[in-house]
Amino acid sequence: MRPTDSTLIPDPQMGNDEMKELQRRIADIACWQDALSIDTKMIRWESPEISEDTTQKTTESESPADEVSTQQTDETLPLVAGIDQALRTDHSEVISAIVLTRGATVVDRVAAVTDLSIPYIPGLLSFREGGPILAAFEELSKKPDIAMFDGSGRMHYRQAGLATHIGVMLDMPSIGVAKSLLCGTPASDTEQRSAGWQTPIYADESVEDADTETVIGHAIQTRQYDSRKIINPVYVSPGHRVSAATAAKITEALCDGYKLPEPTRRADAYADEIKRDYAEFTET
Secondary structure, eight states: OOOSOGGGSOOTTSOHHHHHHHHHHHHHHOOOSOOOSSOGGGOOOOOOOOOHHHHHHSOGGGOOOOOOOOSOOOTTSOEEEEEEEEEOTTSSEEEEEEEEEETTEEEEEEEEEEEOOSOOOTTOHHHHHHHHHHHHHTTOSSOOSEEEESSOSSSSTTSOOHHHHHHHHHTOOEEEEESSOOSOEESSOOTTOOTTOEEEEEOOTTSTTOOTTOEEEEEEOOOOOSSSOOOOOEEEEEEESOOHHHHHHHHHHTOOSSSSOHHHHHHHHHHHHHHHHHHHHHHO
């Protein structure tokens, strides 16, 4: 997969003002209404039930990503891509991983190892990570019906987070699932909520071109335990061609007993697997 418009590719050589202006352009193009070619009711995760004991024994970072299956899959189920990254120890390179699934079956896994050109700058993540992620998408065997990113979509200062930027470039329905709140105001307090709870996130004064009645995403409490410290919610926002409400519903449907939804959780695990293998290779 390649960008439909090369002028939208995040260039790390741009100055900060140029980067912000490109993000505003991305936001103008982005669609935050449902414009999918699939039935979202068909998006689901079907795995054996995971008990609290099992999830406590295996942390999210330690859970291995499933191997690519050679079995026939149900072609009526949508293809969902999970995207995440891992940094080399010295932060000189980044590993971008994509895990493509139908239901709970992994149909493809790809990764790209690329240089990092700029440091982390809040609000400009796509210029640090966007190019490396595009390199991974070029290796993907099939085009996803929807993609889920570890990062923000519309829930961003200029309404153009990583999920929106990549989604617009590839003209692909996309969702951002962030582990922390970059901007916006939750409608309700998010502390100590039980699993299944969610609340809208409204734009605040830091979000450009959006009034305070605009819902830019949701906080979703995907998992909680009675016997563990409090787990914070994830922050879900539409990237492109998906509404805020549908982004929340899809994320809930793709959770399977862990805090993170399965697409990004498995991509995270695969990126870590590649990181370990790459370290062993470079050390020999």
